[in-house]
Amino acid sequence: MGKGKNKTHEPKNGKPQRGANGHSSRQNHKRMEMKYDNSEMTKFPVKLAMWDFDHCDPKRCSGKKLERLGLIKSLRVGQKFQGVVVSPNGNGVVCPDDLEIVEQQGASVVECSWARLEEVPFNKIGGKHERLLPYLVAANQVNYGRPWRLNCVEALAACFAIVGRMDWASELLSHFSWGLGFLDLNRELLEIYQQCTDSNSVKKAEEEWLQKLEKENQERKSQSKDEDIWMMGNVNRRDNGAQSDESESEEDSDQSELESDKQSIEYDSLGNAIGIDNVKSRKMLSEGSEDEESESGEDEEPVSYDSLGNII
Structure with a gap:
């Protein structure tokens, strides 16, 4: 083999030579x-x-x-x-x-x-x-x-x-x-x-x-400035006319209920609120009891007692 043939040349510092781009x-x-x-x-x-x-x-x-x-x-x-x-x-x-x-x-x-x-x-x-x-x-x-x-x-x-x-x-x-x-x-x-x-x-x-x-x-x-973002495309909301009519009817019904409630209230001698219905029912009950008593009084026969208080 000739001198220098097929011989790899290594750099003296042991590092591979690098090109201009920094790579070997x-x-x-x-x-x-x-x-x-x-x-x-x-x-x-x-x-x-x-x-x-x-x-x-x-x-x-x-x-x-x-x-x-x-x-x-x-x-x-x-x-x-x-x-x-x-x-x-x-x-x-x-x-x-x-x-x-x-x-x-x-x-x-x-x-x-x-x-x-x-x-x-x-x-x-x-x-x-x-x-x-x-x-x-x-x-x-x-x-x-x-x-x-x-x-x-x-x-x-x-x-x-x-x-x-x-x-x-x-x-x-x-x-x-x-x-x-x-x-x-x-x-x-x-x-x-x-x-x-x-x-x-x-x-x-x-x-x-x-x-x-x-x-x-x-x-x-x-x-976005002119319209409320929550109002845009909301199908669950109704128009203003329907809302006003509905609110008026609700107010009327509430007013009538309030008046009826006022009419159905009475006060006793101590100032306690009692319902007219309760008063009426009490009157009817008392009248009914009086009638019953009168009727029962008319139908009853005289009762006699012995010396020991027993009914005979």
Whole structure:
């Protein structure tokens, strides 16, 4: 065996050499192999790319999941993209006129946290077709229902949907359990954007939609002030007319009962309240007893006693 052949060179300090990204060269090599293998697993109709700044949890990051599926390519800082770049640094908004660019060059996104945008070197990434997204509502598990807070896959799907490729948007979102809900949540608004042409028309449609939302919000506020919230839609309550009639009849009945109660009360010589019915019954009883006594007196025969007091 020749000198130096098939010999592994270990660093003098015993630690593996690390690349510019802080990982060992062996790990970098394995990662590149994994990316190459993944790229052969699944093919998407157009190019997809992202700049990943590792701000998100890898288990919940939609961009990293697309990368594991081999659907998207990770770009380095300083590397540009020729297709549409969905970025907070964009000048115009995505519009149907961008269809040709998307079909020929694809789309890319910036994979970062909304709370750490100031850490992203936007001057070192992007391309000549940087775009903003118009008003849309997130459906992902982190920011569900919040406007503008779209994640990586939602941003790409929104781009495809606005330019008219709903099939690509559905295909991309189908890899997530909540994914297709994004299209359902924004269906009406996406259809409005699809009817536009250039960036200005999409921006105008967005402003009209926001004005509509503001108007509805003001109407709800004024309605809540004018109407008692407990009265709205309560089928258990009757109208005021029925209530007044019912209350009047109840008052009349109560008044008549009160008067009858007053009439049925008498007082004895000591000032105690006694009912008229009791007085009448007592009178009837006394009269009845007198009649009985008189009747019994008339019918009785004379009684004689002996010297010992016995009746004979």
